[in-house]
Amino acid sequence: MLQHLELYSGIGGMRIGVRAALPPNIQHTVCSIDINRTANHVYNYNFEDCARSKSIEHCTLRDIDIGQQRWQGEQAFLLWTLSPPCQPYTTTSNSKQQDIQDDRASSFSHLLRLLPQMPCPPTHLLLENVPAFYGSRSYQHWRKVLLDLGYHMFDVALCPSQLGMPHRRPRHYTLARLLRNRPGSEFSAAAIEKLQQLSHATAGAQHGCMAGFQAQQLQQYLVLNWSQYSQPLQHCDPEVQQQVQRYALPTDRVARYYKVLDIVTPQSKQSNCFTKGYQKSILGCGSYLMEGAAAQQLCEQDSRGRWHFTQDPYQQSSADESSATNNSNQLAMELPASCENAAVEAGRHRLECQQAPAMRIRAFTPREVANLQGFPASFSFPADVTDRQAYALLGNSVSIDAVTYLAKLLLEDVIASV
Numbered sequence: 001m002l003q004h005l006e007l008y009s010g011i012g013g014m015r016i017g018v019r020a021a022l023p024p025n026i027q028h029t030v031c032s033i034d035i036n037r038t039a040n041h042v043y044n045y046n047f048e049d050c051a052r053s054k055s056i057e058h059c060t061l062r063d064i065d066i067g068q069q070r071w072q073g074e075q076a077f078l079l080w081t082l083s084p085p086c087q088p089y090t091t092t093s094n095s096k097q098q099d100i101q102d103d104r105a106s107s108f109s110h111l112l113r114l115l116p117q118m119p120c121p122p123t124h125l126l127l128e129n130v131p132a133f134y135g136s137r138s139y140q141h142w143r144k145v146l147l148d149l150g151y152h153m154f155d156v157a158l159c160p161s162q163l164g165m166p167h168r169r170p171r172h173y174t175l176a177r178l179l180r181n182r183p184g185s186e187f188s189a190a191a192i193e194k195l196q197q198l199s200h201a202t203a204g205a206q207h208g209c210m211a212g213f214q215a216q217q218l219q220q221y222l223v224l225n226w227s228q229y230s231q232p233l234q235h236c237d238p239e240v241q242q243q244v245q246r247y248a249l250p251t252d253r254v255a256r257y258y259k260v261l262d263i264v265t266p267q268s269k270q271s272n273c274f275t276k277g278y279q280k281s282i283l284g285c286g287s288y289l290m291e292g293a294a295a296q297q298l299c300e301q302d303s304r305g306r307w308h309f310t311q312d313p314y315q316q317s318s319a320d321e322s323s324a325t326n327n328s329n330q331l332a333m334e335l336p337a338s339c340e341n342a343a344v345e346a347g348r349h350r351l352e353c354q355q356a357p358a359m360r361i362r363a364f365t366p367r368e369v370a371n372l373q374g375f376p377a378s379f380s381f382p383a384d385v386t387d388r389q390a391y392a393l394l395g396n397s398v399s400i401d402a403v404t405y406l407a408k409l410l411l412e413d414v415i416a417s418v
């Protein structure tokens, strides 16, 4: 039996990844804690046992000491998974990197104070965070507490692209097993070898597939297919028109950012990490998709498989507007950012109506992002959760494939116990 305390549970990525690592005959009971209401709403919608809505810095020893009475006398294991907030460590342009001084790191520091006081500390620990967590002062505190308590720990970097997923989400993971008073609980030589291959020293530049995995294309993770709609938008079904309104990038934004847009096609074998601001801000928050012939016509692929515009889409804009509107197969990116007058707006609106969905650049839908992060088909968002909320929750979550891969190594003694 595996008891699992899922701290910072979000939408439950850790529990899904851990469950997938376990054979069906191992009982897996989960308690989870998170402070975010929307995350807990999604969690409760998907899992029978509800997430506890509580701030971790206010948890007492009793709150986190799950099931200790229940496992007296039987062989039971206790796993903690933790994804503490990453903002104190992220290296994005406007982050302050205040590390342990950041208020958002205080709940993690609190847990590190409670852990040594536990009568039955967890037998297994799995922590996930951004790569910059490794080496931070919070990390040093974490490492000291674990080593003092008699854990054997591995710090690794893993990206789902190394497991063949067409998605990049490099993250730091710590795997730790309690060895003190637990004879025979050491990691096996085979597990140690695999974990050493992922150690930070060697993993830095590795995003290619590891031996035994094959790089896959994006198309099998997609739900929408706009390549089949080459007629002008106003001749498409209302359902397709709605999809376009919801997910297509407005042409003026494309015109403004075309040089730096991160574009992939269904044949690409990669996409970039979707962060919680996806679609709110279109730069640096994840990839966008071109499905039809447009990518081949207007872009070229570099040696790393990324697509770039070969021509300035503004040049098309200087062409006569009526000829552009008459040509439904032309990507309409004719609006200089500065032209905001009503006539231009109206022209843009006409062009957007004319433009075929097959020629549009679009966002991945939340379901497609979930697919790329390895969420199973059984996972879903309640109808009252907006796209923005779903992107934010997925952006905070984990790669299920990476968690499962590591959980199999971390929990091999649990798996072998049945």
Ligand code: SAH
Binding pocket: 008, 009, 010, 011, 012, 013, 014, 033, 034, 035, 036, 039, 054, 055, 056, 057, 083, 084, 085, 086, 107, 393, 396, 397, 398
């Ligand atoms: N692994 C999770 C997401 C972790 S993101 C998943 O699969 O979805 C970090 C989470 O920590 C967020 O959901 C956030 O709401 C939660 N959190 C942040 N500070 C917290 C605190 N002090 N107490 C409880 N939860 C907290």
